Amino acid sequence: MKVSLFSLSAVVALTTLLVPASHALPASPSSNNVVTFDNHRVVRIQLRDDTQLKTLTANEDALAFDYFTHHKVVGDYVDVRISPQNFAKFQALKLEFTTLIENLQTVIEQEKQENSAYQMVFNAQLEESKKLNNGSPRILANGVTLPAGAEIYATDTWFQGYHSYADHQTWLSTQISANPGKASGFSAGKSFQGREQAGIKVGTGPNHIVFHGTQHSREWIGTMVVEYLIDQLLKGTDSRVAGYLQKYTFHIIPIMNPDGFVITQTSNRMHRKNAQTNGGCIGTDPNRNWGFKWGTGGSSSNPCNEDYKGPSAFSAPEAKNVADYLSSLPKVVSYIDFHSYSQLWMTPYGYTGTRPATYPYMSGLAAKAATALRAVHGTSYRYGDIFNTIYQASGSSVDYAYNIGVGAPFAVELRDTGSNGFSLPANQIIPSGEETWEAFAAILDGIQV
Ligand SMILES: [Zn+2]
Numbered sequence: 001m002k003v004s005l006f007s008l009s010a011v012v013a014l015t016t017l018l019v020p021a022s023h024a025l026p027a028s029p030s031s032n033n034v035v036t037f038d039n040h041r042v043v044r045i046q047l048r049d050d051t052q053l054k055t056l057t058a059n060e061d062a063l064a065f066d067y068f069t070h071h072k073v074v075g076d077y078v079d080v081r082i083s084p085q086n087f088a089k090f091q092a093l094k095l096e097f098t099t100l101i102e103n104l105q106t107v108i109e110q111e112k113q114e115n116s117a118y119q120m121v122f123n124a125q126l127e128e129s130k131k132l133n134n135g136s137p138r139i140l141a142n143g144v145t146l147p148a149g150a151e152i153y154a155t156d157t158w159f160q161g162y163h164s165y166a167d168h169q170t171w172l173s174t175q176i177s178a179n180p181g182k183a184s185g186f187s188a189g190k191s192f193q194g195r196e197q198a199g200i201k202v203g204t205g206p207n208h209i210v211f212h213g214t215q216h217s218r219e220w221i222g223t224m225v226v227e228y229l230i231d232q233l234l235k236g237t238d239s240r241v242a243g244y245l246q247k248y249t250f251h252i253i254p255i256m257n258p259d260g261f262v263i264t265q266t267s268n269r270m271h272r273k274n275a276q277t278n279g280g281c282i283g284t285d286p287n288r289n290w291g292f293k294w295g296t297g298g299s300s301s302n303p304c305n306e307d308y309k310g311p312s313a314f315s316a317p318e319a320k321n322v323a324d325y326l327s328s329l330p331k332v333v334s335y336i337d338f339h340s341y342s343q344l345w346m347t348p349y350g351y352t353g354t355r356p357a358t359y360p361y362m363s364g365l366a367a368k369a370a371t372a373l374r375a376v377h378g379t380s381y382r383y384g385d386i387f388n389t390i391y392q393a394s395g396s397s398v399d400y401a402y403n404i405g406v407g408a409p410f411a412v413e414l415r416d417t418g419s420n421g422f423s424l425p426a427n428q429i430i431p432s433g434e435e436t437w438e439a440f441a442a443i444l445d446g447i448q449v
Contacts, residue, residue, distance in 0.1 A: 035268040037108060039084040042068060042101040042421055046077050055093050063090055066270065066306055068421060069342050070298075071391040079418050081270070100418050108269050111162075111423040118161030118426060126152045150174050159228060159433060161426045162220050165262050168255060169198065171227065176200055179234055182245075188253055189321030192276050195258035197321055202233045202252070203245040207449045208329040211336035212253035212322070215287050215397065216272045217260025218422045221414050221432060222338040226254045228433025229440055238437075244444050251329070256337075257286055257318050270422070274316050278303035284310035286319040287337070288393065290400035293351040298392035309395050323400060333447050335401040335409040336440075340422060342390075342413035343381045345369050345439065348402040350386035350393035350411075359385060362408050365446045369410075372442035376435035379415065386411065408447060412436075 047053045053074055059065075066081035079100060082090050101107055129152040132138070138146045152158070153174040163171070176185045179202075188197040199212075211229075213222030230252055232238060233245070255261050259275035260283065273283025281304035288299035294313035295301075302308060314320040326332055347362040349355070356362075366383035373381055386393055401409035415424055415432050424432070 033267050035270070037081075037104040037270065040081055040104040041084075041087060041099055042079055042081050042104060042418070043090075043097040044077050044079050044100050044418065046096045047072070047074050048096065050074055052095055055095060059090075059093060061302055061305070064304070068418070070307070070393065071342075073391060081421075101421055104270075104421060107421055107423050111269075111425075114426060115162050122152070122157060122161060125157060144178060144180055146178055147174055150178055154178070156430065159224060159231075159429045161429075162224065164265060165255070165258065168223065168227075172198055172200060172254060175230060175234060183234060186251065188256075188325040189317060191257070191259045191318055192274055192316070193259045195262075197253055197256060197258065197318065199251055199253040200230060201249060202230070203247075203249040205244075205246055205248040207248050207331055207333045207447070208251060209248050209334045209336075209444075210251045210253075210322075210326055210329070210332060211334075211338065212256040213338045214254070214261055215256045215318070215337055216285075216339055217257045217264045217274075218270055218272050219338075219340040219414075220264070220422065221340045221424045221429065223254045223261075224429045225414055225432050225436050226252060226338055228430070229437060230254070231433075232437050238441075240441060240445075244441075247449070248333070248444065251325070253322070256322060259318075272306045273308065274318050276310075276316065278308065278311065280304070281308075284308055284316045286316045287339075287397055288395040289314060289316040289319045290323060290395050290397050291320075292395070292400040292403045294395040296351050296394040298350065298394050307393075313395065319397070322397070323404075326401060326406065327404060331449075332401070332405070333407045333449055334443060335398070335406045336443075337397045337409075337411045338414060339411060340414040340424065341416055341418065341420075343379065343415060343417055344390060344411075344413040345373075345381050345383040346386045346390060346398070346411045346413070347383075348385060348398050348409060350391075350396045350399050353387045353392075355385055355388070356402060358407075361448070362410075365408055365443050366410065368442040368446050369439035373435045373439035376438050377431050379431075379435055381439075408443070410443075 063086040068079040068081060072078050126149050130148045153171050176183050183200050183202045186199050186201055188199060190196060213226035233241060233250060257274055260271055260273055263271040273285045275282060276284050285307045288307050288309040291313035295309050299309035300307045310316055345366040347366055363384060370381040370383045373379060398409040398411045415428055
């Protein structure tokens with residue numbers, strides 16, 4: 001059922017004016033420990049020749065570049081966050097750049113403020129929902145007992161804003177308990193700090209598909225889009241869904257890197273890695289830590305860099321657990337690792353430019369996905385193998401998945417193309433979900449089993 005108390009947009013507009021950013025969700029337990037990004041710029045650097053590329057990479061450690069995109073190749077551009085302390089030194093390099101974001105903290109504050117307003121509405125609707133049926137659990141015609149407040153978790157209201165880690169866990173457990181016989185829960189394992197990599201299993205088919213969001217924790221849209229796909233599979237209003245649930249079994253983990261996700265909500269919005277401490281800096285990049293061709297280029301040995309590969313392959317439990325989970329399934333026909341941003345639908349390999357034997361099959365599926373996606377809202381995605389189309393990256397999840405025999409692994413970079421960093425405005429969650437669902441359906445229609 002639809003719970004509608006008042007106009008969401010009107011309340012958001014009002015509360016945006018009234019709510020100070022410091023009250024915004026996610027709240028920090030200790031505001032003293034919150035990392036801020038005042039006057040940090042995000043710049044787009046054009047790499048016209050090899051000299052410029054070498055200048056960039058020779059200075060990336062000294063100037064503490066935080067790469068927001070990773071296509072460090074001649075003839076392309078790369079987006080980098082630069083602190084105000086290092087900006088003059090960066091200018092002295094005389095690289096060609098444009099400024100995408102003048103002050104990253106402003107973007108983060110805006111996101112917090114919008115989310116705070118949204119959370120007031122969401123929580124009010126949740127409380128109203130709990131009062132339905134005089135506060136007693138609702139028992140559906142099929143005998144299922146809905147947890148109090150379950151209605152609100154089943155509406156589109158959920159997709160109108162971003163959510164705390166705890167709320168994501170509640171959303172997932174509610175979907176599982178409200179759909180017995182159709183869905184069940186699982187965990188791929190525990191994170192470094194002991195959080196479950198919680199997932200939902202949907203469908204009964206012999207062909208398994210695994211996908212997840214937020215391997216990189218700051219890429220929040222990944223989790224929201226993955227949850228949108230879960231919602232579509234569970235609601236089954238799409239006439240194609242029944243066929244998908246017979247052909248496939250889906251194993252879906254909305255938050256693959258829960259420790260990092262909590263860090264982005266409590267102390268550092270720009271945290272990308274997991275929570276393992278290495279040489280004084282926090283985090284291994286899980287997506288440079290998978291155990292196939294680990295450390296063979298396109299990853300960093302510097303523990304303070306955002307693409308730090310870790311001390312050894314699979315030292316990050318988050319990567320190891322999902323790898324083991326993939327290996328435990330009998331026939332995995334696809335695996336999708338959702339990231340942001342850049343609007344790319346990518347296939348293996350990342351570690352080498354030599355294309356795998358089944359590249360035509362995989363790129364054919366990626367092409368279909370991009371076409372179906374564009375038809376929904378006109379959003380343009382590029383597609384192809386990671387190394388040749390985008391950038392070199394070793395130790396990635398899709399290279400590993402391909403190597404263990406997964407038929408069609410994809411790394412997807414969702415919206416947008418750089419205007420908002422990782423703070424994609426919440427009004428783009430549903431359009432992102434809608435278009436990604438069509439791309440996903442094109443993959444499901446095209447997979448050869
Ligand atoms: Zn990512």
